[in-house]
Amino acid sequence: MKHVLVTGGAGYIGSHTVVELVQAGYEVVIVDDLSASDGSLLKGIKAIIGKDIPFIQVDVADVRALHRIAHEFGMPDAVIHFAAYKSVNESVAEPLKYYRNNIGGMAGVLQFMKEGGVKKIVFSSSCSVYGQPQLLPVNEEASLANPQSPYANTKKICEEMLADFCKANQQIDAISLRYFNPIGAHPSSLIGELPVGVPNNLVPYITQTAAGLREKLFIYGTDYNTPDGSCIRDFIHVSDLAIAHVKALEYQPPHSPEVFNIGTGEGVSVLQLVTLFEDVTGKQLPIEYTHRRPGDVEQVWADNSKALKKLGWKPQYTLQEALLSAWNWEKKIRGITE
Ligand SMILES: NC(=O)c1ccc[n+]([C@@H]2O[C@H](COP(=O)([O-])OP(=O)(O)OC[C@H]3O[C@@H](n4cnc5c(N)ncnc54)[C@H](O)[C@@H]3O)[C@@H](O)[C@H]2O)c1
Numbered sequence: 131m132k133h134v135l136v137t138g139g140a141g142y143i144g145s146h147t148v149v150e151l152v153q154a155g156y157e158v159v160i161v162d163d164l165s166a167s168d169g170s171l172l173k174g175i176k177a178i179i180g181k182d183i184p185f186i187q188v189d190v191a192d193v194r195a196l197h198r199i200a201h202e203f204g205m206p207d208a209v210i211h212f213a214a215y216k217s218v219n220e221s222v223a224e225p226l227k228y229y230r231n232n233i234g235g236m237a238g239v240l241q242f243m244k245e246g247g248v249k250k251i252v253f254s255s256s257c258s259v260y261g262q263p264q265l266l267p268v269n270e271e272a273s274l275a276n277p278q279s280p281y282a283n284t285k286k287i288c289e290e291m292l293a294d295f296c297k298a299n300q301q302i303d304a305i306s307l308r309y310f311n312p313i314g315a316h317p318s319s320l321i322g323e324l325p326v327g328v329p330n331n332l333v334p335y336i337t338q339t340a341a342g343l344r345e346k347l348f349i350y351g352t353d354y355n356t357p358d359g360s361c362i363r364d365f366i367h368v369s370d371l372a373i374a375h376v377k378a379l380e381y382q383p384p385h386s387p388e389v390f391n392i393g394t395g396e397g398v399s400v401l402q403l404v405t406l407f408e409d410v411t412g413k414q415l416p417i418e419y420t421h422r423r424p425g426d427v428e429q430v431w432a433d434n435s436k437a438l439k440k441l442g443w444k445p446q447y448t449l450q451e452a453l454l455s456a457w458n459w460e461k462k463i464r465g466i467t468e
Contacts, residue, residue, distance in 0.1 A: 133157045133204055134379065135248075137190045137239060138212030139183075140164060142323045143254065143312055145171040146372040147210060149321070152179045154376045159203045161196070163189040165231075166215060166326060174321035191231075191238040193245070200246055208250035210375055211239050214284070217330040218258065218425040221281035232284035233291070240295050243302070252378045255289055255306040257364070257393065258282035262427050266397065267364075269433035270308070270389045279425035289387070296386040304386040305378045310364035310393030310432050312371045314452035315459035322459030323368070332400060333365075333407075333453070337460035340413040347415050349400060351422035354429070360400035362429035364393035367447035367455070377441040393432025394445050407453045 134151055138144045139160030151158050152175075160172070164187055172185055184203055188195040190213045200206065214232040215221070221228040236253075243251060260268050261276030277283040289306050296302050313333040315322030329335045339347045352359040374392045398406075408414055437443050447455075461468070 133206045134159075135199075135206035135209045136160050136212065137209065137235070138162055138214065138254075140167045140169055140172055140185065141212060143309070143368060143371060144212040145175055145321045146316055146368045147212070147375045148175055148183060149178050149316065150369070150372040150376050152183065156379070158183050159199065159206065160185045161188050161190060161199060162213060163187060167324065168326065171321050171324060177320045178316065178318050189235070191234040193238050193241050196238065196242040197246065205246050206248055208252070208379055209239055209243060209248055210252045210379075211236070212254045214254065216281065218279045218281045219330055219423055221279050221284070222425045225280035228280045228284050233287055236288040236291055240291065244299060249301055250303040250379070251292070251305070252375055253288065253292055253304065253306045253387070255308045255389070256282065256285045257308050257310045257391070257430050257432065258427065259286045259289065259308060260430060263430060266429065267395060267431050267433040268391070270391055270436055278427055281425070289389070292387045302386055303383055304388070305381065305383055306387050306389045307374055307378060307392045308389060309371055310366050310391070310430070312368040313365045314367045314369070314447065314455040316369060317455060319455070319458045319462045322456065322463070324463070332403065333456050334460075336404065336407055336415065337456050339415050340407070340411065340457065341460050341464045341466060343464070345416065346418050347404065349404075349417060349419045350426060352419045354422075356399055356429055358399050358401045361426060362397040362399045362431065364396060364431035365398055365403060365449060365452065366392065366394050366445060367452040370445040370447055374437065374441065374443050377443040381441055390437040390441060391432040391434050392437055393434050395432055395434045397429060397431035398449065403449075403453075406449060407457070410450050410454050411457045
């Protein structure tokens with residue numbers, strides 16, 4: 131199991147995973163249509179690992195193009211499928227964009243795997259499939275009855291597609307990793323989160339506000355049923371998340387698809403995170419408190435015991451380290467010296 135096709139590898143989590151894969155001895159080919167990234171993280175990957183990784187700009191729904199790539203670089207042993215759109219809020223406004231890309235992309239990848247005889251897939255799922263869980267921390271057995279956005283629903287449908295695909299193709303090893311909230315950047319500051327346009331995720335909004343690119347930080351919702359009224363999430367360092375993919379490739383699931391929560395197991399409120407960022411960086415953020423956003427879940431954090439036990443994976447970075455790495459990355463790309 132050495133040759134891995136990474137879809138969406140020019141993006142945030144994909145680029146960090148490519149670095150960990152190469153450092154673990156895997157041969158990687160990246161496909162990405164650059165619809166949600168500008169390709170610059172590919173240079174950062176090269177700077178970290180010291181060599182070029184084959185990259186082909188292609189939409190993963192284009193099955194024939196995937197076969198052409200396999201013809202050129204060899205049929206992969208496994209696919210790690212990141213390529214998708216990821217904004218909860220945008221998906222509420224533009225649901226068809228999400229259904230078309232996320233589900234069409236998954237169908238393309240699975241068809242390619244079937245036709246090419248690729249036997250392993252690791253799929254990027256999300257804790258958003260749980261909606262608002264009844265019990266916290268949430269474990270993998272929880273109901274997926276209430277995804278609260280079209281984005282979350284695409285992830286739930288993709289997991290169902292994978293289950294049907296595995297039923298019909300018993301030789302497939304499939305793992306869905308349900309990510310909680312990845313933040314931070316590689317310790318080298320050579321790759322990190324680089325949203326196109328206005329960030330939808332909290333931490334790049336925080337770092338862009340600290341860098342003076344945004345006038346103020348908006349806190350969406352102050353009356354949630356949480357101790358400080360803001361939403362609670364499980365923030366995990368992106369390099370820890372990336373390593374979970376290497377562990378998933380090494381793991382032989384007894385049945386497919388097998389699902390793992392990938393989070394730290396700690397719930398932290400949005401306001402606590404902002405305060406911690408201010409503490410570790412010494413920056414004060416201008417804040418505006420505003421209304422709740424549609425699609426946002428009130429509170430969710432992971433029971434990660436299954437991943438700890440079965441994948442032999444354990445998050446290494448503290449929240450402080452994650453926030454500092456995000457700030458170091460923002461300073462690096464904006465040329466800020468302090
Ligand atoms: N970042 C998060 O908070 C988070 C949380 C849970 C799950 N996820 C999932 O993890 C995956 C990666 O997320 P990310 O944060 O790295 O996002 P990202 O936007 O940085 O990266 C996704 C990459 O996929 C590419 N892409 C999108 N559609 C494509 C298509 N049809 N064909 C080829 N390339 C395509 C984009 O250009 C982008 O480079 C996504 O599936 C996302 O839904 C992300």
